[in-house]
Amino acid sequence: MLDRVMLLALWALTCWVFLAIYRVYFHPLSKYPGSKVAAVSDSWWELYWNYYRNGELLFEIDRLHKRYGPVIRVGVNTLHISDPEVYQDLVRTNSTFTKDPHFYLNISYPGTLIGETNPAKHRVRRKVLAPALSGSRVQELAPAVLAKTKQLVKRFEEAADKSSPICITSAAKAFTMDIISKIVLGQELGCVTEPNFRNQLTEYLEAGFKIGWVGTSFPTISSIALKAASMTSYVLFPMPLFSFKRACLNITGRYLETFNPHQAGGELSNATRQLQKSYGERSAVIDMLMDPKAAKDHQVPNLEELNDELVMLLTAGNDTTSTALIYGLYQVYTRPAVYERIFRELAEEFPSLEEDISYERVRKLPYLTATIKEILRAGSPLPGRLPRTVPEEGYELYGNYLQPGVNIQMSPYILNRHPDVWDQPNEFIPERWLTGDVARLDRYLATFNKGARQCLGRELAWCEMWVVFGNIFRRFQITPYNTTDKDMEWKDLILVAYKNKFYATVEKQLA
Template structure:
């Protein structure tokens, strides 16, 4: 009885403090959000990725700054975004959030909150993802694209065999990143039935458990420390994670036991750079495995989503498709001979199209929390108390009508104006600042080569059914860290020579 009374008074005191005495008490927002972090959990889990949609509603009610948690502010202000992420050198990642979503890879750089530790790991990985390195390995990307095109021509050449492009592009981008980073593919999705290896299928299914992982972070460490047979009996979908991890472990053990294998690989791999640090201690075996896992997930999601969205709009609007085809055909006379990335990136309309695709695809849609430091300057013109968690979803940056008029309309022409500086500043599919995506050079190369080859070398037809998605605008997506859509679309190759 006394114990219950103690809990009652403890929680009552905490709630009174959060409502009436907390440093964020003056900021508007739902009372429940001010009282408990389970407000976020409700929209993430019960509403199935509905947090960003709810935050959008709150901004419409309360303005550019909303209290979305007991100690959390969300902004809808482009200056605030740049204060937090682009120039926010005095803010650090919020440890609880990143430790939870990265619980399956606890020693990977995703969850490094110490800026110096993160900088050291990025320094090891950067050589593999420089523009020079990407261009030297362009052939590995082209090989995978050629394979996908051949498969589409052979197996998906009628309306009755139309393929889900979400599946096809995820297969392609996963095979590209594994081949690029490890000189081999852990899944070979493009050679698997239906373009989806069971490992990838399991991993994609497991992403739907992300928010349970976020709000019940003890689940993943528990799962990873019980016998595998029990894990698979409880959750067969977890098999993909375990098999991919086992594959990385085998490759890493081989490299550690026989470093000469690095010299006989088809090309430099990520392990070459991670195992040869000059001024720091070599990462542990567990850290190498976790880093590999993070690279595969991060290296397939954003580009896969962007390609899926781009193909849809290229075929939905004949005017866009015809402009792309005409521009490509003028410079790419012989479709059987590959065209280089450097040649494709000089094409103005293709470039405008890719930028609009990246704006629509958003990148990571979930707000990425940062913690205000004692020396943090103003954020969006406001002096925020030290220790406050601040965040802003990239969706609000990309869908800002002041920078992108009529933002929910897919319009590549917006990028053909003389001055695009402000739009480029606010185009952040790979984030901004010191923690921006390490693989953005690789991503740009993939996008140019994939769209160039798909649009120049194939005659694709959009299959429209009752289940076909009508728009990939942000208000149709749900938030599973990256955007997810309930509906998809299918394409098939027509007029094969």
């Protein structure tokens, strides 16, 4: 019996060795330089860099590019490209490249705007959701963004009055969660007014993304975990993302019971009327998704599918913008010359501290806008790999033919630092956006993606940043408290995860 086991083990080892040799030396991608370990196994290479090296994979990819050039092999069937021109070609509006299911279906849910890999179905879902986050809709939402910003300003004023440090990290996440929950769920979660800005949903989300790398390294585990959250109301081992999804499911179910689209025009109970009043306004996102006439070929989702979409929108709308706010506040307040120029520009436009620093006016300030663009470039709120799959016709890359099905990855963090586009790419220089060929820089900025897959919440994110930065920079002097550049080091867990939270002391500007 032991001999049979040993023989079987030897046979398996031999097969694995031959497979490894084939993948490294005879695979169609073997001509490309890169990691030999990755060429044998994507998962174990990613495990090493994301777990044992604590989220360093993206930086290792950057190092490989600097060593080998614009194309490197980072997986059995995967290349990573740093060339901005190739990126422009892959993400153009009429590109036939599709999202890589291996990646996207294991960090999101099938059928959602983020998780849908079928271009035709994605177009339908995007058409349904686009009005909820369009430029005109953001104009309507701007007063609500300002009102929430005023609540945030009040918390900063309280910290200044008490001379107590404030957690900028928690404050930023609380603000963006309140905004996106109001849009997506029809009611804000009230995170900004919570003690220490803490809320159970934001804590679930924060804890869940600490293991976000599992989704791309071990897709089978991720797929089972994502489905488990939908299949059962009980989990033997509690997981933060399960809890986050279930909490959202309760809110979504309550919304549908309160605003049942099939009861339109029917008699409402007093209890239902009171519930409707408590919302303040309807959720444009839910109402659009539940409208069978929202777009041609749109299929109304069931409760679980609806909740999947809302969970992904909440996640994307909360973490990316809050990361930009955190990064931006730290970078500006640790650069006195940058802050002084922003402050002078704001003080000239808004000479009285009693004035509302509104979206309509603050968005016209050139240096503040240039600074936000630099925050988006250098901070890259969604920094990591965005894989695409070579279409049926194949693709010619630098004279070499890539077969259909090959995966090509690109990373905003690396693209936004390419020396062919960006002078002094590792320096924070807002002035780069005020001189020279600014249109070229706008074209190559990869933060919001491009083409048909461009971030749907781009206009909302800009509105939040203009209003928050404008109000904070005009009204406060902020000094990092027990927070250094070391604390602001980050790792790529699909979204940015800073090493430590950003704390600061606050002083009011007197004029």
